[in-house]
Amino acid sequence: MTKHLDNHQKETNRLGDANVESPRLSHQARRAACLPRGLSSVTPLCVASGSGAELTDVHGRTYIDFAGGIGTCNVGHCAPPVVAAIREQSDRLIHACAHVALYPPYLDLVERLIDISPGSFPKKAMLVNSGAEAVENAVKIARAYTERAGIVCVEGAFHGRTLLGLSLTSRVSPYKQGFGPFCPEVHRIPYAYCYRCPYDRSFPSCHVYCANALERLFVTHVSAREIAALVIEPQLGEGGFVAPPPGYLERLREICEQHGILFIADEVQTGFGRTGALFAVEHSGVVPDLTLMAKSLAGGLPLGAVVGRADVMDAPSTGGLGSTFGGNPIACATALAVIDLVATGAFLDRARTIGRRISSHFSELQAAYPLIGDVRGMGAMIAMELVADPRTKAPVPEVTRTLVKACYERGLVILPAGVFGNVLRALPPLTITDSQLERAFAVLDEAFSVVARRI
Ligand code: PLP
Numbered sequence: 001m002t003k004h005l006d007n008h009q010k011e012t013n014r015l016g017d018a019n020v021e022s023p024r025l026s027h028q029a030r031r032a033a034c035l036p037r038g039l040s041s042v043t044p045l046c047v048a049s050g051s052g053a054e055l056t057d058v059h060g061r062t063y064i065d066f067a068g069g070i071g072t073c074n075v076g077h078c079a080p081p082v083v084a085a086i087r088e089q090s091d092r093l094i095h096a097c098a099h100v101a102l103y104p105p106y107l108d109l110v111e112r113l114i115d116i117s118p119g120s121f122p123k124k125a126m127l128v129n130s131g132a133e134a135v136e137n138a139v140k141i142a143r144a145y146t147e148r149a150g151i152v153c154v155e156g157a158f159h160g161r162t163l164l165g166l167s168l169t170s171r172v173s174p175y176k177q178g179f180g181p182f183c184p185e186v187h188r189i190p191y192a193y194c195y196r197c198p199y200d201r202s203f204p205s206c207h208v209y210c211a212n213a214l215e216r217l218f219v220t221h222v223s224a225r226e227i228a229a230l231v232i233e234p235q236l237g238e239g240g241f242v243a244p245p246p247g248y249l250e251r252l253r254e255i256c257e258q259h260g261i262l263f264i265a266d267e268v269q270t271g272f273g274r275t276g277a278l279f280a281v282e283h284s285g286v287v288p289d290l291t292l293m294a295k296s297l298a299g300g301l302p303l304g305a306v307v308g309r310a311d312v313m314d315a316p317s318t319g320g321l322g323s324t325f326g327g328n329p330i331a332c333a334t335a336l337a338v339i340d341l342v343a344t345g346a347f348l349d350r351a352r353t354i355g356r357r358i359s360s361h362f363s364e365l366q367a368a369y370p371l372i373g374d375v376r377g378m379g380a381m382i383a384m385e386l387v388a389d390p391r392t393k394a395p396v397p398e399v400t401r402t403l404v405k406a407c408y409e410r411g412l413v414i415l416p417a418g419v420f421g422n423v424l425r426a427l428p429p430l431t432i433t434d435s436q437l438e439r440a441f442a443v444l445d446e447a448f449s450v451v452a453r454r455i
Helices: 002-018 023-034 080-092 104-116 131-146 163-168 172-176 209-220 248-258 329-342 345-368 397-409 434-451
Strands: 047-051 054-057 062-065 123-128 150-154 186-189 227-232 262-266 290-293 304-309 372-376 382-386 415-417 423-426
Touching: 062 434, 080 329, 104 123, 104 304, 104 329, 123 131, 131 163, 131 227, 131 262, 131 290, 131 304, 186 209, 209 248, 227 248, 248 262, 329 345, 345 372, 345 382, 345 434, 382 397, 397 415, 397 423, 397 434
Parallel strands: 150 186, 150 227, 227 262, 262 290
Antiparallel strands: 047 054, 054 062, 123 304, 290 304, 372 382, 382 423, 415 423
16 A cells, blocks of 8 residues: 555656656646636646546556546546447537427436436436536526525535526635626525534434524525525535435425425536435435536536426426436437446446445544544535634644645545535545555545644
């Protein structure tokens, strides 16, 4: 293990020494010259290729990938069935635009999504390019169906960077700052963030008191009759991998039903096996009216989907929905190959095993370092929250960034998250091997030993 770390360090030094005019610097310089600074990357990595759970940079150094393209690569980089589907479809048809003419991969995929998504009622599906576009369309559909304008979302939510997505998103810096005004008719309630309970209660004695904030919202802020939908992630993604306790989503669902409000599950980051179920909402037993998908749906190609109740999906009039590239044939063919891989018991079992291993390693680290205030998450969507002191829980975003850097320098790509930027999250491809997991853990151990104070 240490050997891998030593080799990685030696290789980094060799490349650094050998190149005064370092290609790495030159990539950085090209980036600074051409890209707006708002478009940032967590690492200085310039990737040449990817395979399974590894990335190789332009200098030939390999990294274990605990970021998985922020959850877009659940089936691994360049999974052979994905590559084959791309090759095959690109020989046949690259694009036609669904508004001009449909093609079999589009129809095959929507049928498949209807089949695998939550809910046994009649469903329909539409395809788009991204998570944000799925969110935008779901809100349009919900408004058309209910003839109401209001949308409820939660603290810590991330629903994209388009102006409506951003209006629903809940982190000021760097996402929202300077980009207002935002869309009206957006209302927010706290999430069930037990580690930082907004009501200072604890589960289970709280009886998910926080869910009742939705009912209070209808007394203090807005009439329930003006609310079209609740949009919610079954486990927060960018918001810090906060997994709600049992009963929370169920209670919200109940309140929505009482008031004719649609329940929209944003499964953009949680979907396609990440939490050990095909969709995270399945852990709760809640059946959403609409389910939103993107990220891992097409194994790294841009594709998103809105899937749900046929009567709701049919509310917008003919021509009211659309997207020039949405449901591109290559992305559809690829998504069909991805679903064949992920919708199997073996794939979901492996996701749960990976999650258990990550969770237990993070817990071992927590026992050694007071810096780790919380370890949490469902399935293989696991994170640790870093704090100055377990009692004060003061967030330490700068230490989190230092750890991300220390991991990168030792060959592990890992991302921060959380509204305070103090969460380290693991989103590895779910094809990661046991030995790659061990290498990742060795890097984490060493990074913590360098950066953090032991108990
Ligand atoms: N919804 C969730 C839960 C997400 O995590 C993201 C992206 O991280 C989005 C929506 C936006 O997706 P995209 O970046 O594809 O627009």
